[in-house]
Amino acid sequence: MSTASGSGGGGGRPLVALAGNPNVGKTTLFNALTGSRARVGNYPGVTVEKRLGELRLEGVGPVDLLDVPGTYSLVARTGEEQVALQAMVGLGTERRPDVVVVCVDATALVRGLYLVLQLLELGLPVLVALTMSDEAGAAAADPELLAQRLGCPVVPLSAPRKEGLTELTAAIARRLADGAAAPRWHWTPSRSLEEAIVRVRAALPPEWPANDAMALWALMSLDSAGDDELERIPPALRAAVEIEAQEAPAIDDEAIRARYRWLDAQVGPLVKTAPDRRLSEQVDRVLIHPVGGLFLFLFIMFVIFQALFAGAEPIIGLIEQLFLTLGSGLKRALPAGLLADLLADGVVAGVGAVVVFLPQILLLFFFLGLLEDSGYMARVAYLMDRIMRSMNLHGRAFVPILSGFACAVPAIMATRTMERRRDRLLTMMVVPLTTCSARLPVYTLIIASLFPSQRVLGVLPTGGLLMVFMYAFGIVMALLAALVLSHVIKPLKARRLPFVIELPPYRLPRGRDVLHMMWERSRLFLTEAGRVIVVCSVVLWALTSFPREPAQPSRDYQALASSAASDEDRTELEQAKEAERIQQSYAGRLGQAIEPAIAPLGFDWKIGIGLIGAFAAREVFVSTMGIIYGAGSDVDEQSLGLRDRVRAERRADGSPVYTPLVGLTLMIFFALSCQCMSTLAVVRRETGSYRWPLFLFAYMTVLAWTVSLAVYQGGRALGFH
Amino acid sequence: MSLLEVPHRTTVIVDEVAGDRAFRRRIMEMGLVPGTAVRIIAVAPLGDPLTLELRSSRVSIRKREAALVRVRT
Numbered sequence: 001m002s003t004a005s006g007s008g009g010g011g012g013r014p015l016v017a018l019a020g021n022p023n024v025g026k027t028t029l030f031n032a033l034t035g036s037r038a039r040v041g042n043y044p045g046v047t048v049e050k051r052l053g054e055l056r057l058e059g060v061g062p063v064d065l066l067d068v069p070g071t072y073s074l075v076a077r078t079g080e081e082q083v084a085l086q087a088m089v090g091l092g093t094e095r096r097p098d099v100v101v102v103c104v105d106a107t108a109l110v111r112g113l114y115l116v117l118q119l120l121e122l123g124l125p126v127l128v129a130l131t132m133s134d135e136a137g138a139a140a141a142d143p144e145l146l147a148q149r150l151g152c153p154v155v156p157l158s159a160p161r162k163e164g165l166t167e168l169t170a171a172i173a174r175r176l177a178d179g180a181a182a183p184r185w186h187w188t189p190s191r192s193l194e195e196a197i198v199r200v201r202a203a204l205p206p207e208w209p210a211n212d213a214m215a216l217w218a219l220m221s222l223d224s225a226g227d228d229e230l231e232r233i234p235p236a237l238r239a240a241v242e243i244e245a246q247e248a249p250a251i252d253d254e255a256i257r258a259r260y261r262w263l264d265a266q267v268g269p270l271v272k273t274a275p276d277r278r279l280s281e282q283v284d285r286v287l288i289h290p291v292g293g294l295f296l297f298l299f300i301m302f303v304i305f306q307a308l309f310a311g312a313e314p315i316i317g318l319i320e321q322l323f324l325t326l327g328s329g330l331k332r333a334l335p336a337g338l339l340a341d342l343l344a345d346g347v348v349a350g351v352g353a354v355v356v357f358l359p360q361i362l363l364l365f366f367f368l369g370l371l372e373d374s375g376y377m378a379r380v381a382y383l384m385d386r387i388m389r390s391m392n393l394h395g396r397a398f399v400p401i402l403s404g405f406a407c408a409v410p411a412i413m414a415t416r417t418m419e420r421r422r423d424r425l426l427t428m429m430v431v432p433l434t435t436c437s438a439r440l441p442v443y444t445l446i447i448a449s450l451f452p453s454q455r456v457l458g459v460l461p462t463g464g465l466l467m468v469f470m471y472a473f474g475i476v477m478a479l480l481a482a483l484v485l486s487h488v489i490k491p492l493k494a495r496r497l498p499f500v501i502e503l504p505p506y507r508l509p510r511g512r513d514v515l516h517m518m519w520e521r522s523r524l525f526l527t528e529a530g531r532v533i534v535v536c537s538v539v540l541w542a543l544t545s546f547p548r549e550p551a552q553p554s555r556d557y558q559a560l561a562s563s564a565a566s567d568e569d570r571t572e573l574e575q576a577k578e579a580e581r582i583q584q585s586y587a588g589r590l591g592q593a594i595e596p597a598i599a600p601l602g603f604d605w606k607i608g609i610g611l612i613g614a615f616a617a618r619e620v621f622v623s624t625m626g627i628i629y630g631a632g633s634d635v636d637e638q639s640l641g642l643r644d645r646v647r648a649e650r651r652a653d654g655s656p657v658y659t660p661l662v663g664l665t666l667m668i669f670f671a672l673s674c675q676c677m678s679t680l681a682v683v684r685r686e687t688g689s690y691r692w693p694l695f696l697f698a699y700m701t702v703l704a705w706t707v708s709l710a711v712y713q714g715g716r717a718l719g720f721h
Numbered sequence: 722m723s724l725l726e727v728p729h730r731t732t733v734i735v736d737e738v739a740g741d742r743a744f745r746r747r748i749m750e751m752g753l754v755p756g757t758a759v760r761i762i763a764v765a766p767l768g769d770p771l772t773l774e775l776r777s778s779r780v781s782i783r784k785r786e787a788a789l790v791r792v793r794t
Contacts, residue, residue, distance in 0.1 A: 075746060077743060108778045114752070220746065256750055284763065386767035386770075498743045498748070498786070501781040502751070502779065503781055505778070505779075
């Protein structure tokens with residue numbers, strides 16, 4: 001890790017870092033200070049988001065405000081935990097901040113100040129912002145006294161009443177003017193620790209701050225034998241720390257206990273009474289009650305699920321209508337031809353394909369905001385931990401996986417709520433296996449066409465049973481995949497990371513913050529994932545639209561059309577021509593090219609075209625098959641016409657293309673394959689690389705193909721066809 | 722005795738935190754140092770994890786790790 005070009009003075013604006021424990025109102029403060037504008041990016045190499053905003057200070061002008069990920073301590077064990085350190089100290093690619101504002105919850109003062117002590121030891125220019133001062137009320141510590149004892153300014157804040165913001169910005173401006181600070185230790189290391197520090201200090205890389213605190217950090221963070229996952233630690237430093245490895249637990253003990261000793265002695269007495277947590281306690285009595293809590297939890301999850309699954313439907317329908325109208329309006333306005341089609345069916349449809357996700361994204365993040373800010377999300381992790389853990393998933397993965405049953409796109413974005421990258425990645429990789437609502441039209445078409453009115457045991461309709469089976473299949477495969485992937489894929493391996501989770505006190509979510517987050521997430525989705533989706537949309541449109549006339553039409557459609565007897569005949573001719581056109585399009589050729597690969601699954605090349613088209617969105621399979629079979633493009637899974645044609649399709653040898661076995665295989669293929677460009681687009685956005693979407697696509701395709709093969713060939717072997 | 726052996730809602734004092742380095746560091750930095758008062762206030766539906774009250778905040782840890790915290794009354 002090397003320091004990037006100095007502090008704000010050198011060619012940039014002053015940089016103020018905003019740090020602190022998780023759940024202390026840091027994000028609320030960040031929003032209040034910067035307004036609704038923040039640039040969101042990624043810290044290089046990790047999936048931790050970097051939020052940078054602008055703050056205007058009196059007499060100083062605009063400064064950069066960096067939202068540092070919440071942390072309890074600078075000591076790090078993984079690359080992700082290192083990010084907070086790098087951001088606060090100015091290591092690696094990060095600029096050194098000119099001021100570090102640490103948000104400390106006034107109701108959890110001692111613990112929050114632990115981080116401050118570490119920063120003071122490092123000699124960073126620190127300023128403490130006491131959040132939740134209103135909650136602490138009369139029992140709150142005297143900020144003046146606290147500032148005196150700590151050796152840095154302390155500003156009390158009260159979010160609901162916006163008190164303290166002006167004082168805070170003034171204090172930041174003053175601290176900026178004061179300039180650099182010197183290391184300040186509130187405890188004295190023992191002889192042996194001091195000696196170890198000196199030895200390690202000699203091995204610190206030149207670009208790091210050359211002080212005792214950094215050496216202590218290395219002693220406490222680096223594990224022997226490289227057990228940690230820290231990045232860019234020079235071998236010389238590792239070697240130096242390795243020598244002290246035996247004393248590591250004693251060093252941890254000494255430093256941590258010494259800090260708390262000071263805090264308990266100097267800060268503890270300043271807090272007159274413990275905060276009143278009775279309300280939170282009572283609420284928790286119900287909410288995490290072994291029985292009642294679970295029921296309440298299931299109820300809340302059900303509400304969320306229903307909202308996503310059904311509640312968003314009307315708005316989604318409206319949006320689809322809107323874009324269809326836009327498209328046809330465009331077609332009417334422009335002269336008929338390539339440009340009109342490109343714009344209407346390619347671009348407008350593409351943009352529509354992006355916007356149509358907004359209702360669910362907004363809705364899901366609305367709920368996530370409420371869950372997170374109220375503190376309930378931590379309880380979700382707590383309640384679900386035991387179950388999820390057996391699949392190597394994190395308790396917090398529950399909500400994303402549940403939302404996956406409505407749609408994987410917002411679900412993947414929701415993995416944001418998990419702190420660890422490995423947990424996030426694993427969840428992202430399995431969410432697409434849950435039975436999303438886009439698969440339903442495909443299942444409905446197949447079940448209705450091929451498994452009509454049989455009944456199992458004379459009572460249960462086969463169709464209904466099959467549907468339930470597909471749902472169960474989806475969830476079972478998702479959980480199995482989590483288990484297998486977590487054992488096999490290195491970055492997803494279950495690590496025995498310590499499970500220590502804070503359950504924050506219940507607080508009323510702040511509407512403003514929730515709205516702000518909803519907006520930010522949607523904006524990121526629209527711009528970053530949206531780009532990819534529109535491009536893919538246009539490409540798929542092109543594949544199925546060119547050549548624009550059937551290359552080798554089987555009849556003279558022109559002549560037949562002019563001599564057609566009725567409108568019905570004309571429409572039939574149109575549809576037949578369309579069918580030939582798509583069969584001979586590039587997508588058609590592609591379908592024929594992949595036929596050898598899908599033939600062992602019982603699929604023919606026409607289904608192949610459908611699979612290609614379905615990449616835009618799974619439900620597009622239905623309309624694509626509609627065109628291919630000459631039923632027209634505006635059919636859906638309810639169309640009787642389409643069902644008839646599906647049943648009527650014949651292979652070259654006269655046998656039906658669609659048998660119940662083929663239908664089942666096709667459904668299973670859809671269940672397991674990743675046919676959704678939007679899913680891949682969001683995975684790319686959330687992981688910041690192409691590696692993971694590629695992996696997702698690859699493993700799901702292999703899985704789908706293998707299982708479908710087993711089902712089809714197995715079925716044949718058992719005598720079905 | 723270990724934290725697990727303590728009846729719920731009884732306050733005890735931490736004597737020593739055993740276990741692997743990662744856990745010790747983490748839980749101690751959150752304030753569970755020898756001499757601190759702690760008590761178990763809840764257990765999740767399937768018996769794991771537990772909720773502790775520590776320095777006026779709530780922390781959840783696994784049973785397996787709670788067993789490694791030695792306490793005294």
